[in-house]
Structure formats: structure tokens, C-alpha cells
Amino acid sequence: MAKMDFAGVLEEVVTREEFPLSRAQEVLKDEVVAVLGYGVQGPAQALNMRDNGIKVIVGVTPGGRSWNKALQDGWVPGETLFSMEEAAERGTIVQYLVSDAAQKLTWERIRPCLKEGDALYFSHGFAVVYRDQTGVVPPPYVDVILVAPKGSGTSVRANFLAGSGINSSFAVEQDYTGRARERTLAVGIAIGSGYLFETTFQHEVYSDLTGERGVLMGALAGIMEAQYQTLRAHGHTPSEAFNETVEELTQSLIRLVAQNGMDWMYANCSTTAQRGALDWRHEFRDATLPVFERLYQSVASGAETRRVLEANSQPDYKEKLEAELREMRESEMWRAGALVRSLRPENWQK
Numbered sequence: 001m002a003k004m005d006f007a008g009v010l011e012e013v014v015t016r017e018e019f020p021l022s023r024a025q026e027v028l029k030d031e032v033v034a035v036l037g038y039g040v041q042g043p044a045q046a047l048n049m050r051d052n053g054i055k056v057i058v059g060v061t062p063g064g065r066s067w068n069k070a071l072q073d074g075w076v077p078g079e080t081l082f083s084m085e086e087a088a089e090r091g092t093i094v095q096y097l098v099s100d101a102a103q104k105l106t107w108e109r110i111r112p113c114l115k116e117g118d119a120l121y122f123s124h125g126f127a128v129v130y131r132d133q134t135g136v137v138p139p140p141y142v143d144v145i146l147v148a149p150k151g152s153g154t155s156v157r158a159n160f161l162a163g164s165g166i167n168s169s170f171a172v173e174q175d176y177t178g179r180a181r182e183r184t185l186a187v188g189i190a191i192g193s194g195y196l197f198e199t200t201f202q203h204e205v206y207s208d209l210t211g212e213r214g215v216l217m218g219a220l221a222g223i224m225e226a227q228y229q230t231l232r233a234h235g236h237t238p239s240e241a242f243n244e245t246v247e248e249l250t251q252s253l254i255r256l257v258a259q260n261g262m263d264w265m266y267a268n269c270s271t272t273a274q275r276g277a278l279d280w281r282h283e284f285r286d287a288t289l290p291v292f293e294r295l296y297q298s299v300a301s302g303a304e305t306r307r308v309l310e311a312n313s314q315p316d317y318k319e320k321l322e323a324e325l326r327e328m329r330e331s332e333m334w335r336a337g338a339l340v341r342s343l344r345p346e347n348w349q350k
Ligand SMILES: NC(=O)C1=CN([C@@H]2O[C@H](COP(=O)(O)OP(=O)(O)OC[C@H]3O[C@@H](n4cnc5c(N)ncnc54)[C@H](O)[C@@H]3O)[C@@H](O)[C@H]2O)C=CC1
Pocket: 037, 038, 039, 040, 041, 042, 060, 061, 066, 096, 097, 098, 099, 100, 102, 105, 106, 123, 124, 126, 148, 149, 151, 152, 153, 154
């Protein structure tokens, strides 16, 4: 583990120098990794491990959308593709990658399939930390481990294929075998993680639920809509409002932030922009700080978990989510955005 000084706080980070793929392959050589669930993370982690020479099988409900997706990806029924229960029985590391709500719904079927010395693996601390709501209480005779990619499964796979990766956090909740940490790090590397940051199940789920409702998804969409609506209310065209709210951010400025930090992005904008942005950032921060505190308390209290379990346990949860995403996609802002995206200079040659 490399000790790194994050602005005065020493943290442990696992690097590829310390844990190369060859070591992960050695640690996992006698393991069978059963990936239960084939939605977003399931395919990415399963395919990356398969490409890395790990023995992987997939477990999904036969005949559904995920089963067909697994067939298309080359998983073979009866050889590498099974029902969830059979895959869990065959696996020695069981990756619980059905949706978080489905982990509650399917736990009574999966728990009996776990054998002494298995590892029960999560990519989110949700089911275990909120066990009072999910009922997911791992048996005492297994390792309970977590590797949480800090990105969409779509990026986990795409970055892997591009020769890069996505960093992940990792945690050990229960170490029955005495090898839980080594198994965790080995799977973390095998699924294509770059660097691995140590956390706990609780810190992972509290930060992740906050982040996805906040800056990464909820707050992001909300402030974009607010600015777009304000510009349109004052007579700006849809293209001008969208360009000024989304397109310039994604095609230019956020990439500068990714390259070298926020100040670097500011420094590469006009001094007019710098002055104004430095003046207004505090107001936006102060206006949203109470909202973030309320959000964090809603996460920590379990209220967000109750909401997720209540909504995503409904038989038609997918249809409802897809209907709300369709409403977003068909809003003026995002219809204008679709046309703006098609007018990107990179499309000139097409
Ligand atoms: N989506 C992502 O990129 C990330 C997801 N995670 C975590 O990874 C885990 C899996 O997440 P996703 O792949 O997004 O899940 P998802 O919501 O896409 O669902 C994954 C699978 O669950 C199955 N499923 C849903 N309801 C079921 C039921 N009642 N019975 C059996 N199977 C059912 C679906 O068929 C699908 O194969 C979750 O714990 C999530 O929090 C962590 C990091 C990022």
C-alpha cells in the first residue's frame, strides 16, 4: 500500500506496481467468480475479468433481457451462463451485481447457495449497511468484500478496452478466510481498476448515494435546467441557452478541469469570466450547502434507502424510470441539445 498525502491527510492507495495483474491472476487462479446480475456493472466486470484470464461465470434469470444480453456477449448456457442460484453454487467469489433493490428481493434465494470460505462481493455498500431494510445479513462463514468502481459500468468496460481503467474504492466488511483483503484487491485489479482507494462499506454507500443525488447527477441536471430556463425566459434561443449551459461545459471547460483542476480551467478563460465566476461561486455554494446537508442526513438516516427500495421493488420500476428519462430527453432543453450535439465540428467529416 502506498501512503499518499492528500492535502495533509495520509491515505493508503493500492497501486499497480504493488498489485500487478499477474499477482491478481495468481491469487484468483483457483477461484471461480460468479457474477450475479447483468445490467451495467455486471457485463463490464464479467467481460473485463474474462479478458484478463479469470474463470468467470454469469448468473441471471433465464430468458429475460439480461440473459439475452449475456448470450450476445458469448456466455454459454450450462457452461458459463446459469441461473443466479446455480452460478452462486458454482462460484467461490459471488459478485452480487443485481440492482440494489433486487439484492433485497433475491437474498433468500442466494444466501443458501453460499458455501464456507466463499467471498460475497458487492460494488455498493447499500445492501449490507442498510441490512435492517434489505435483510441482507451475510452468513459468518464467508468473506464480505467490496470493490466500487467510481464510474459507470459503461466506462469501466470502455476504458478497459482502451487500455486504461476506472479507479475504485475497496473495503473488507468480514474476513472469514484470512484472505479477504487479498481477494478484494485481486478482483479489483481483475475488473480493470486503476488505483484502489480504501474505504468502508458505510463510507462508500453514504458518499455514493450523496454524490449521485448531488453533483454527479441530481444537482448537475437541476442547475443546468435552472440556468437554461433562466436564459430562455429572457429571450435567448434554445441553441444559445443549451450551448451556454451544457455544450461548452462538456466539450471544453470540464475537460480542462479534468486535465489540471478548476483553477486551471478558470485561468484558461477570460479575466472577465474569472472575476465573475470567483464572485458568484460562493453564493452558489452557500445556497446549496443546506441542500447538501439535508441530502446527507437523508442518506445517513436510511430515508433514501427506503425510497429506493419502495420504488425499485415495484414490478414496473424500470418502465417508470424509463418514462421519467423519456420526459427529460423530450424536454425542450434536451431536444435542443440533441441537435446541438449533431452540429459538433467532429461531425463535419461524417
Ligand atoms: N451502474 C453502475 O455503473 C454502478 C453500479 N454500482 C452497483 O453495482 C450493482 C449493480 O448495479 P447495476 O449494474 O447498475 O444494476 P441494474 O440496476 O442495472 O440491474 C442489474 C441487474 O439486476 C437484475 N435484476 C433487477 N431486478 C431483479 C430481480 N427482481 N430479480 C433478479 N434480477 C433482477 C437486472 O436484470 C440486471 O441484470 C449495484 O449494487 C449498484 O449500486 C456501482 C457502481 C456503478
